[in-house]
Amino acid sequence: MRYVVGVDLGGTQLRAVKIDREGQIHIYERTDTDVDSGPEGVLRQMEFLINTVVGDTDPAEIVGVGIGTPGPIDPFAGVVLGAPNLPGWLNVPIKAILSERTGLSVEVGNDANVAGLGEWRFGSGRGTEHFIYVTISTGIGGGVIIDSKLLLGHKGIAGEVGHMTIQTNGPLCGCGNYGCWESMASGTALARFATEAVREEMAHGRPSLITEFAGAEPIEGWHVAAAAEQGDRLALSLMQREGELIGVGLVNLFHLYAPECIALGGGVIKSMALLEPHMRRAINQRAMPPYRDTPVQLAQLADKVGVLGAAALML
Numbered sequence: 138m139r140y141v142v143g144v145d146l147g148g149t150q151l152r153a154v155k156i157d158r159e160g161q162i163h164i165y166e167r168t169d170t171d172v173d174s175g176p177e178g179v180l181r182q183m184e185f186l187i188n189t190v191v192g193d194t195d196p197a198e199i200v201g202v203g204i205g206t207p208g209p210i211d212p213f214a215g216v217v218l219g220a221p222n223l224p225g226w227l228n229v230p231i232k233a234i235l236s237e238r239t240g241l242s243v244e245v246g247n248d249a250n251v252a253g254l255g256e257w258r259f260g261s262g263r264g265t266e267h268f269i270y271v272t273i274s275t276g277i278g279g280g281v282i283i284d285s286k287l288l289l290g291h292k293g294i295a296g297e298v299g300h301m302t303i304q305t306n307g308p309l310c311g312c313g314n315y316g317c318w319e320s321m322a323s324g325t326a327l328a329r330f331a332t333e334a335v336r337e338e339m340a341h342g343r344p345s346l347i348t349e350f351a352g353a354e355p356i357e358g359w360h361v362a363a364a365a366e367q368g369d370r371l372a373l374s375l376m377q378r379e380g381e382l383i384g385v386g387l388v389n390l391f392h393l394y395a396p397e398c399i400a401l402g403g404g405v406i407k408s409m410a411l412l413e414p415h416m417r418r419a420i421n422q423r424a425m426p427p428y429r430d431t432p433v434q435l436a437q438l439a440d441k442v443g444v445l446g447a448a449a450l451m452l
């Protein structure tokens with residue numbers, strides 16, 4: 138069996154690939170997720186995409202279909218328990234349904250975990266045994282690979298790296314807690330801190346380039362990064378804090394899992410050059426000596442990380 142199919146179910150896009158065992162993409166398809174059609178409509182879209190990428194390949198040559206879906210899920214039973222971006226998805230037995238309809242064996246994983254698996258097998262984690270992938274964009278998610286296996290834990294819900302508490306009295310997180318890494322260091326958090334800081338500075342008659350980049354729109358993380366690149370003082374201090382907060386979270390991950398390396402992806406990480414010195418300083422100040430030289434590198438698979446990781450579930 139030479140090929141594997143991967144499907145990445147997202148709230149906006151649905152992607153599918155047929156790859157070989159080395160991760161070479163033979164066919165890549167994507168479409169907008171028709172979320173309004175509910176689970177049945179989206180399942181039909183998935184079935185269609187799977188059939189498209191399989192094409193006229195002999196089914197005997199296909200190991201199976203790996204699917205990455207937003208959580209929470211039960212990866213053992215292959216059931217989506219509920220997905221915030223997918224209305225109507227409550228206890229959907231996606232593995233049973235799609236394996237029956239396609240005649241192929243199917244495995245299901247949480248999208249962030251699966252992305253970690255993809256980056257480990259085909260991207261910056263290749264050749265390691267202990268690896269963590271962290272994506273920092275609107276939220277913070279990740280996947281932990283220990284002893285060359287994706288860490289699933291009891292009920293298959295391990296690896297919620299974005300929800301470790303960084304500051305007990307910090308901002309409210311989407312999960313209901315306060316001061317999670319996600320609520321402190323995601324792109325959304327950076328934008329929120331920037332909005333507060335800009336308001337404060339304006340009150341003292343000190344304008345910031347951040348406002349110019351944002352224009353009439355609400356401030357976003359990339360406005361801060363763009364202003365910082367122009368040397369804006371406030372933006373630089375916000376990026377310094379962002380880099381430090383990323384470093385603090387990484388130190389927790391070093392101490393918990395002792396990875397050989399960590400790869401970072403997601404929109405916020407596009408500004409790595411600005412963040413890195415501050416991230417490094419936090420690591421050097423906080424990590425215990427044996428962990429301090431753990432490499433932190435950029436993820437390599439960009440927007441295909443999810444779909445390649447989904448396929449990797451079958452390998």
Ligand SMILES: [Zn+2]
Pocket residue numbers: 299300310311312313314317319320
């Ligand atoms: Zn949280």
